[in-house]
Amino acid sequence: MIATAERLLRANVDEAPRPATCVLLAVAGSAVFGLLLGGASGEPWLAVFAMLKLPLLLLFTTALCVPSFFVVHSVLGLRDDFGAAMAGLWSAQATLGITLAALAPFVAFATLSIGNEFTLTLADALLLGVGTIAAQQMLARHYKPLIARDARHRITLRGWLVLYAFTGVQLAWVLRPFRGTAGLPVQFLRPEAFEQNAYAVLFEHVARAFR
């Protein structure tokens, strides 16, 4: 699997692995990250839940965004390039998974070093951000020839990034807890999972800070 991961990371656009291989790498890599994230609490079930939820986060976010991605390609007259764009997306997902697995030791290290729960959440977000940057590099590699062919691919690329991030944040909010909170029971999903909106909560926090 390590050899496959290295091949993918170094591959040229035309050597990209099959989508199934990419999905496997994305699932395996993000599961390792989730395992350490949930395991940080010392609760075995939370470790198992987080190990399942991180890959779900990646796959569901992609699944939710792909239909609009296809429609935008069709509307812009780029339907012929949709296959190539999807190959880039799968490679980017796999890159995200591989990078998250490589960053997993930092999760354990942060857990041991940082006492404050809020700082820990920030550290987790930072690691996810680093993983996203790596995925972004892979996506840029795949989009380079597409953009050279038709500059409108920039629109689809930016549109994808905005939609993916926007949806991913809310899905991560729905799928919490990942690390777990001391004093709260171990659950797969919080009871209010589908009742709150991540952005509304964020605005509330910001507004409270200025009151």
Place this chain on the structure above:
Amino acid sequence: MDSPSAWQVLDRTLRGDYLTRDALRSGDGAAPARQLIGLALLLGAIYGLGVGGYAAFRGADRAWMQLLASAMKVPLLFLLTLLVTFPSLYVFAALQRLPLDMRNTLRLLLMTIVVHLTILASLAPVFAFFAASTESYAFMLVLNVLFFVIGGLLGLMVLRKATNAMFTPTPNVEEAKPEAAADASAPWPAGGPPPGSPPVAPRAAATLRQRDGSDRARRLLGLWGLVYGVVGAQMGWLLRPFLGSPDLPFTWFRPREDNVLVGILRALRAMFQ
């Protein structure tokens, strides 16, 4: 051919003999990883004994245990830091398409660690001398940090040399010439192009690719050095005590509190009070 002794491996590592293009890219004539690990353990233990010597000289509680603990914890500090930072460096190196596979990346980092630890081990007598002649615990803490920083900066030179060696032009690719990229009319060495060559400037293109790769490698390894330093410093904080305060009972590990920066600032303040 007989495998070189640990001493020979150390000597060649310090001289940079293993930092050749072939050794880094394909592992031909590279340093043996097992011996590098053995050397790291030994050199770390030597410096650990020097650091733990403070507890022995100051008559701290169970000073011999502190000596043993420090001798074990210094190599552990380096290896755990490597464990945390190596996977991500490997992934980003592959993503940037640097010519380093997993084994050669690990070997390069081990060489960096061995150089760092050799410098620390060579400073162990100096540290032990100060330990024997200094009462101030804060001063010894700051001295320890200073020695680690000196070793780390010299260790980083290994990474810099490695980057230069990795992208040394091959015999058929000459030194980069800025005008070569623009001047497609003279792309070949004296004697003209080989038969069947395309009418472009492949030599110039290869040179530019090497430059680009070299820049990316330098940026990535520099960033890794920074991350390694930060993680290593905090790892040292997690594994403390190394010196063993003469006023406190012996313990293998202290409870988790603050962070390394706060600890260093506190030691500096105590030193000047």
